[in-house]
Amino acid sequence: MSRDEKKQQTRKSLMDAALDLVGKGESLSSISLREVTKSAGVVPTSFYRHFSDMEELGLNLADELGMLLRKLMRAARQPDRSPQEQMLQSIDVYIDFVLQHRNHFAFMSQCRTAGTLALRNAIRNELKFFANELASDIRQTSLLAGISSQDLDVMCQLIVTTVADATVDILDLSNGSTDFRQEFSTTMVKKLDLIWQGAYAARSSSSVSSEPS
Amino acid sequence: MSRDEKKQQTRKSLMDAALDLVGKGESLSSISLREVTKSAGVVPTSFYRHFSDMEELGLNLADELGMLLRKLMRAARQPDRSPQEQMLQSIDVYIDFVLQHRNHFAFMSQCRTAGTLALRNAIRNELKFFANELASDIRQTSLLAGISSQDLDVMCQLIVTTVADATVDILDLSNGSTDFRQEFSTTMVKKLDLIWQGAYAARSSSSVSSEPS
DNA sequence: AGTTTCAGTGAACACGTGTACACAAAGCTA
DNA sequence: TAGCTTTGTGTACACGTGTTCACTGAAACT
Numbered sequence: 001m002s003r004d005e006k007k008q009q010t011r012k013s014l015m016d017a018a019l020d021l022v023g024k025g026e027s028l029s030s031i032s033l034r035e036v037t038k039s040a041g042v043v044p045t046s047f048y049r050h051f052s053d054m055e056e057l058g059l060n061l062a063d064e065l066g067m068l069l070r071k072l073m074r075a076a077r078q079p080d081r082s083p084q085e086q087m088l089q090s091i092d093v094y095i096d097f098v099l100q101h102r103n104h105f106a107f108m109s110q111c112r113t114a115g116t117l118a119l120r121n122a123i124r125n126e127l128k129f130f131a132n133e134l135a136s137d138i139r140q141t142s143l144l145a146g147i148s149s150q151d152l153d154v155m156c157q158l159i160v161t162t163v164a165d166a167t168v169d170i171l172d173l174s175n176g177s178t179d180f181r182q183e184f185s186t187t188m189v190k191k192l193d194l195i196w197q198g199a200y201a202a203r204s205s206s207s208v209s210s211e212p213s
Numbered sequence: 214m215s216r217d218e219k220k221q222q223t224r225k226s227l228m229d230a231a232l233d234l235v236g237k238g239e240s241l242s243s244i245s246l247r248e249v250t251k252s253a254g255v256v257p258t259s260f261y262r263h264f265s266d267m268e269e270l271g272l273n274l275a276d277e278l279g280m281l282l283r284k285l286m287r288a289a290r291q292p293d294r295s296p297q298e299q300m301l302q303s304i305d306v307y308i309d310f311v312l313q314h315r316n317h318f319a320f321m322s323q324c325r326t327a328g329t330l331a332l333r334n335a336i337r338n339e340l341k342f343f344a345n346e347l348a349s350d351i352r353q354t355s356l357l358a359g360i361s362s363q364d365l366d367v368m369c370q371l372i373v374t375t376v377a378d379a380t381v382d383i384l385d386l387s388n389g390s391t392d393f394r395q396e397f398s399t400t401m402v403k404k405l406d407l408i409w410q411g412a413y414a415a416r417s418s419s420s421v422s423s424e425p426s
Numbered sequence: 427a428g429t430t431t432c433a434g435t436g437a438a439c440a441c442g443t444g445t446a447c448a449c450a451a452a453g454c455t456a
Numbered sequence: 457t458a459g460c461t462t463t464g465t466g467t468a469c470a471c472g473t474g475t476t477c478a479c480t481g482a483a484a485c486t
Contacts, residue, residue, distance in 0.1 A: 003483050007433065027242040027327045032473060045475080046434050113381055114240045114327030120381070154403045161378050162371065168326055168333070190367045198411025216453050220463065245443060258445080259464050430485075435478105442473070450465070456458090 011050045013040045015064070018057055022110065023103035028058055029115055055116055062111070062122040065104050069130050072097050083143055083196060091188050094163065095181060098170045109168045127164060131156040147203045155199040162191055224263045226253045228277070231270055235323065236316035241271055242328055268329055275324070275335035278317050282343050285310050296356055296409060304401050307376065308394060311383045322381045340377060344369040360416045368412040375404055 001009075017040035021031050033054055037044045051057045076093050078086055098105045112123050135156040138144060144152065166188060173180040214222075230253035234244050246267055250257045264270045289306050291299055311318045325336050348369040351357060357365065379401060386393040 003431095003433075006483090010433080025330070027240060029240040029327075030243040033475095034473065042433095043435055044473095045436085045477095048475085049433055110327040113325060114242075114323040117238070117385070150403070151407070154400065154407055158375065158404055158407060161375065165374050165378060172330070187367065190363070191371055194364070194367055194371060194411035194415060195407065196411070197414040198407035198409070201410040201414045202407060216461095216463075219453090223463080246445095247443065255463095256465055257443095258447095258466085261445085262463055428486085431483085433480105433482095435480075437477090437479100439476075440474100443471080444469105446469085447467085448465105449467105450463105452461105452463085454459105454461075456460095 007049075010040070010042060010046070014042070014047065014050055015057060015061060016040070018054075019061060019103040019107060022107045027110055027114060028054075028107065028119075055119065058111065058115065058119045059122055061104075061107055062119065062126060065108055065123065066126040066129070068101055068104055069126055073130065073133055077137065080141065084193070087189060087192050087196070088185070091185050091192075092181075095170055095184070098167055099174055102171060105167050106171055108164070109171065112164060127160050128157075131160040134159065144199055144203055147199060151199060151202045155195060155202075158195050159192060162195070163188075166191075220262075223253070223255060223259070227255070227260065227263055228270060228274060229253070231267075232274060232316040232320060235320045240323055240327060241267070241320065241332075268332065271324065271328065271332045272335055274317075274320055275332065275339060278321055278336065279339040279342070281314055281317055282339055286343065286346055290350065293354065297406070300402060300405050300409070301398070304398050304405075305394075308383055308397070311380055312387055315384060318380050319384055321377070322384065325377060340373050341370075344373040347372065357412055357416055360412060364412060364415045368408060368415075371408050372405060375408070376401075379404075 014036060018028070018031060018036045020039065021035060022028050031054065033047055034044050036054075036057075037047050051060070072094070075097065076090050078089060081089075108123060111119050112127070113120070131153070135152050138156070139152065144155075147155075166184075169184065173184065177183075227249055231241070231244060231249045234248060234252065235241055244267065246260050247257050249267075249270075250260050264273070285307070288310065289303050291302060294302075321336060324332050325340070326333065344366070348365050351369070352365065357368075360368075379397070382397065386397065390396075
C-alpha cells in the first residue's frame with residue numbers, strides 16, 4: 001500500500017471516529033481531539049498530520065455531507081409522476097438514506113444550529129445548494145408552471161428546512177417503535193403537501209405584501 | 214436580605230452566567246461547570262447547592278425559555294386585522310423579542326437540535342406548546358374557518374419550526390448590516406404567506422393522501 | 427544503494443476538569 | 457441567647473486536555 005493511500009486511510013478513520021462519537025450522542029463541540037485519535041487507533045499527536053484543529057475536521061465532514069446530499073439528490077430523482085406519488089416516494093427514499101448514513105445526518109442536525117459559525121455556514125451552504133438543485137429540478141417538470149422564480153426558491157428553502165428539521169426525529173424515533181415510518185411519513189406528507197399547495201396557490205397570483213406600488 | 218432570596222439570587226446568576234457564555238458563541242455542551250461558577254462569581258463547589266449537573270441547569274433554562282415564549286405569545290396577540298397585517302407585525306414583534314432576549318434564543322436555537330436528548334425534548338415540548346396555543350388562537354379568529362383540526366395543527370407546527378429555524382439568522386445578522394430587518398422580514402413574509410396560502414387551500418378540501426378508503 | 431521525506435510514536439508539559447471533604451459564617455428556630 | 461441549618465469557601469485529588477519535541481522506520485526519490 002502506497003504511503004499516500006495509507007495516509008488517506010488514517011485520515012478517513014479519524015473522520016469516521018469523530019462521526020461515530022457524534023452518532024453516539026456527543027456534540028461535536030464537546031468531543032476532544034484525544035477521544036477522536038483514541039477511537040481511531042492512533043496517537044494524539046498524529047492528529048496534526050491531517051488537521052490543525054477539530055474545526056477543520058468538522059469542515060471536512062461538512063464537505064462529505066455535501067457529497068452525500070448530491071448522491072441523495074440523484075437517488076431521489078424519479079421519472080415523471082404525480083406530485084403526490086413523487087412526494088411519498090421521496091420521503092421513503094429520504095428515510096432510508098438517513099438511516100443508511102445515521103452519523104452524517106446526526107452531524108448535520110446538530111451542527112446546523114450549534115457549532116462554530118464557520119461550521120454552521122458550511123452546512124447551511126450545502127443545504128442552500130440542495131434547495132437550488134431542487135428548484136431547478138421542479139422548474140423543469142413544469143408542474144408549477146407560472147410560479148415566480150422567487151416563490152419557487154422560497155418554497156424549496158421551506159421544504160429543505162422542514163425536512164432537515166424533521167431529520168432528528170427520524171434518528172430519534174428509529175430506535176423505538178417499529179412502525180414509526182408510517183406515522184412519520186403521514187405527518188411529513190401533510191407538511192409538504194401544505195407547502196406545495198401554498199406554492200400552487202401563489203402560482204400567477206403575485207405575492208401579497210411584497211409589491212409596494 | 215433573607216437567606217432564600219440570597220440563594221435564588223446566586224442561582225439566577227449561575228443560570229445567567231451559563232446563558233451569557235452560550236450567547237457569546239459557546240455550545241452549552243462544551244461549557245464547563247467551573248467556567249459558569251467563575252463567571253457567576255462563586256466557587257465551583259457552590260454549584261452543587263443549586264444543580265446536580267450542567268444538564269439540570271440546562272433544563273431550568275428551558276423552563277425559563279418556556280415562560281418567555283408565553284410572554285411572547287401574549288405580546289404578539291393583536292386585535293383583529295387582516296392576516297397579512299398581523300403577519301407583518303408579528304414578525305416585527307418577534308424580531309424585537311429575540312433581540313431583547315438574545316441569549317435565551319441562542320440557547321433555544323442550539324439546544325433544539327444539539328444537546329442532550331432530555332434537553333432537546335424539553336425545548337421541543339415548549340415549541341409544541343407554543344404551536345398549540347397558536348392553533349387555538351387562530352381557531353378563534355375563524356380566519357381559516359372550515360380547516361380540519363389536523364391541518365391547522367400541521368400548519369402551526371410548520372410556522373413554529375420555520376420561525377425557530379430562522380431565529381439563528383436574526384441573531385447572526387443583527388451584528389452586521391443595519392437594515393437586515395427589511396431583508397429578513399420580506400423573505401419571512403414570503404415563507405409564512407406560502408404556508409398560510411397552503412392552509413387556506415387545504416380548507417375544506419380534504420388532505421391528499423391520508424384518506425385510505 | 428544512499429539519501430531524503432514524512433506519517434506515526436512516546437514522553438513530557440502546564441493547565442483545566444469534576445467532585446469530595448472539612449470548615450466558616452450568617453440566617454433561622456426554639 | 458443557644459443551637460441547628462445551610463449557603464458559600466478553600467484545599468485537595470486524580471484525571472483528561474491540547475500541544476511541544478525529539479525520535480523511528482519505511483516508503484519515495486535520485
